[in-house]
Structures are given as C-alpha cells and as structure tokens.
Amino acid sequence: MPHLGADVAAWVDGQLSDAAMQEAAAHLRECDECEKAVRQQRLLKSRMSTSSAPEPPQALLASLAHLAAAPPRSEAWWRRLTRAAPFRAGLVLAGAAIAVVATAYAVGSPERVGDEVAPPFERYVAEFTGPSTSGTGGTITAATMNQLDSSGWPCREILAGDLHRVSGSYTEEGEVIALTYSDGRSSLNLFEQAGVLDRDELSGFERARLGGSDVWVREGMPLVLAWDRDGTVFTVVTDVDRARVGRAVAELPRMTHESGPTERVTDGLTRMSSWLGAA
Known part of the structure; x- marks a missing residue:
C-alpha cells in the first residue's frame, strides 16, 4: 500500500x-x-x-434580560421622593449598573480550557541530569517541527538569542512534544502537551513573575518551570542562567495573568458585549 x-x-x-x-x-x-x-x-x-470559544451561560443571558427591575417602595417620608420619576429612574439605572458590574466581575476571570494534566516533573529532571529512562515516540524532523511551530505548537529554532534547537521527539505515547535547546554549555528542555496545568500537583513550586509571564517555579539545579496557555501546558527543565530563562519564557506563549478587580470587570464587559452582539 x-x-x-x-x-x-x-x-x-x-x-x-x-x-x-x-x-x-x-x-x-x-x-x-x-x-x-x-x-x-x-x-x-x-x-x-481545546480552542472553541465558550458559550455564555443561559442563566446569565436570562438575568441580563431582567436587569431593569423596579426598585422596592420606600416607606414614610421617602414616599413622595420615590414617586418622582427622575428618582425612580435613577434607582433603576443604579441597580442595573451594579448588576452589570457584578456579572462582569463573575465572567471576567481567565478561561482555562482543557483536561487537567500533571507533568512528570521528577522524570523530566532525571532525564535532564542523566540517561533517558522513558521511551520516546520517535524523533521529529526539522521540517515537522517547523510545521508544528506554524500550527500553534511552539518549536522555535532559537530561544533567548543563543539557545539552538538540537533535537525534538514525541514522548508519553506521542502525547507530548519534547524539545532540547543548547548553547554548547547549558541546556534547556521544553515539553508541550494539550490540557491545563493541574495546580494541585505543584508541590514545591511557587508562583513567580518571569519573562513578563506568571509561571510556577521550583528552585534548584536544574530549575523547573511550568505554566499553561490556551489549552497547552509548558514545562521547562534547565541549567541556563536566570536571565536567559526569562528571555526564553518571554518568547513562548505566556500564562494568562490573573487580573485585578478593574481588569476583571473590563474583561467581563468585553465578553458580555460579544455575547449580546452574537445573540
């Protein structure tokens, strides 16, 4: 055949x-x-x-349709004031604004799409410091790595200016792309797999800001980093100096930053606008 x-x-x-x-x-x-x-x-x-856009919850769309509910009646000396049309309209608008802001805050959290995965950190470290102990699914040619790179799996030829890609292979029964970079003295191993990072399995890691990205870091020699972005988990094992590690991270997809209240509300309003526009 x-x-x-x-x-x-x-x-x-x-x-x-x-x-x-x-x-x-x-x-x-x-x-x-x-x-x-x-x-x-x-x-x-x-x-x-893992790249499909999330659908807005039906309960959310239903709540948006009833935001402008009439305010409750006030008692005693408020009665005359509440009968005034401008005052009642103001209450309605204020209530609606508060509801919109609260809803925007709720939906403005970063999306993490995909199955949770726990990279085998200890095996990656053992393979970095000694002979490989796990079988691979085969060597990836340079042409295939370039094609994967253009299809959303970062397989850059060079990272951090002088770390050149020296090999690539499939591991974990073909579910993980393993790449090795080196400058002739130091090395950086990069692993990529579909899913989101299982944060319950990050014992010994601390959240840190590196290369303009939020990452999980386990200090030591070698240094171990992990993060996820848009349905892909990235793991780095390296003995490269910290400055160049930061440059390498900056050249790879960055983990979604967990924004503050203002950024979260802004992001939520943007999403709600897109949902209503598509309705």
Missing part, C-alpha cells in the same frame, strides 16, 4: 471504509513516516479541540 498521504485525517477520524481502515492499519505497522504523520494529526486535533 502507498503512503496514507491525504487520508491521514480520515484515518484519525475513522472515516475510511472497513477495508481501507484494515489496509491502513497494516501499513502503519510497517511505515514510520505515516505513523509519525498520524501522531502529528492527533496532536493537532487535540490542540484544536
């Missing part, structure tokens, strides 16, 4: 006929090139599955 070629996506999605699926399966057992193409397609598909 010839290479799968354009049928790679159909094979991954199970859209080939039974006979074609069996023939393709037999071919994949013997062809490393097609097996790598299938693995790459699965990685790209998992990346795309």
